[in-house]
């Protein structure tokens with residue numbers, strides 16, 4: 001491709017809403033242009049990169065036996081009602097909905113479990129047709145509350161979504177393992193530094209849910225990992241061995257103490273000269289289910305924090321939020337800062353973290369403004385709470401396998417694999433005839449890769465102040481031959497020759513034959529970030545060129561044949 005024939009338009013300024021390097025660079029390089037909030041047009045260079053990622057994804061999924069198909073992006077509301085997800089997605093605000101001229105209701109697909117389950121139900125009748133794994137690569141629509149960071153969180157974005165159908169759990173385990181393998185190869189081939197981590201599987205639980213995280217400071221996810229054992233998990237899901245707390249000793253009599261204006265754990269530590277680990281803070285949440293909501297009380301050791309994702313799972317509810325002051329007052333009869341398990345209204349469910357199980361003589365609030373209780377013993381002084389793991393694990397704590405400390409990193413979720421089981425097939429009554437002659441719901445898995453997010457993640461991991469440094473396998477061009485001065489015949493002739501040679505070697509090269517001054521050409525090449533450049537300039541008369549590796553901007557003057565050989569070797573051709 002000759003760059004004189006390609007729309008290359010670089011901008012001098014970062015867009016006002018670009019906060020992270022990858023967003024700034026892609027916008028400045030003319031790779032992406034914002035059409036509206038969360039909606040982007042991919043320019044010709046960006047589309048080349050996206051097609052390369054798509055091809056890698058396709059090759060690796062096909063290698064594992066998955067089959068490509070294409071589903072409609074517009075879904076009838078009725079399918080989503082059948083799966084039971086319509087109300088929740090609508091309430092979350094994530095679903096784009098629309099009506100046709102007859103008034104029938106539709107949504108734009110944020111994900112395709114409903115459509116594929118219905119498809120499988122229609123076409124797959126017998127266990128003999130299983131297993132199958134079906135995927136598509138297509139735009140998804142999500143009305144994200146906060147679209148930002150360019151392609152990282154769009155409202156329309158490209159996703160590969162795959163769905164496996166098996167006769168039983170063992171089949172699902174195998175399908176899942178295949179996808180796990182394929183994902184590793186995909187992200188390796190894309191040149192990304194990534195980590196797979198255990199992910200929250202939501203209220204359906206189950207063992208299998210892993211996210212693939214690209215490690216980057218701008219990542220919206222927080223992950224905890226242990227170098228010694230390889231344990232790694234999203235903080236939403238991570239566990240650890242809790243730090244020690246002082247033993248409460250033999251059960252003592254309940255005492256009520258006046259604690260004027262003492263509300264926080266830190267203040268209590270000072271007031272009672274007790275460690276935070278000997279206290280139980282009680283936090284009130286409003287939990288929401290499909291048809292109801294309720295106030296619940298959560299007890300957590302004073303030195304530890306509540307993990308709201310774990311709380312949602314323990315309650316099997318849709319969402320939780322902290323109660324406002326007014327609700328706290330109404331339920332406990334006291335101001336915020338004095339809630340406790342003793343004397344709470346009977347109908348309030350009390351949950352407690354596992355670290356509180358069996359502990360004696362706790363310091364808690366009294367549900368009376370200005371008072372705390374010493375020596376609270378659940379079971380004696382109040383009802384026995386429901387115990388769950390509700391704690392947020394933290395860096396520095398010991399990995400749950402006991403092998404070493406947890407470290408923290410930020411990550412961008414580029415992929416997700418998930419064992420669904422029969423959640424959708426049961427809800428939608430999608431069955432096949434099993435070997436025993438009985439209609440049986442499909443055992444399903446679902447798998448997603450954010451293709452457009454992956455592309456930008458590669459830039460987030462590979463850039464410097466001057467521009468992008470694409471990993472070669474997904475770069476719009478693997479190499480550029482830059483004719484520094486197109487008015488000089490010897491330069492033109494040599495550049496054309498090198499370009500032809502690279503093309504002949506199967507290298508995806510471009511020729512910068514634009515009639516521009518040298519300065520802007522160099523700047524463009526740095527910004528656009530093709531991995532290798534051969535500059536044909538003044539040395540052309542003597543057969544000398546400059547070979548530049550974009551990563552690190554290493555420059556070398558070489559005889560043209562050596563430069564070509566070096567480039568071929570670098571790309572393995």
Ligand code: ATP
Pocket residue numbers: 111142144151152153154155157159413414415416448449450451452453
């Ligand atoms: P997130 O937690 O980042 O909102 P998610 O868990 O809702 O993502 P999934 O439903 O697992 O996303 O979708 C599969 C993949 O699609 C994700 O791993 C991610 O790479 C990509 N993805 C999800 N939402 C977006 C978005 N708004 N813009 C770009 N890519 C996205």
Ligand code: MG
Pocket residue numbers: 211413415416
């Ligand atoms: Mg996900």
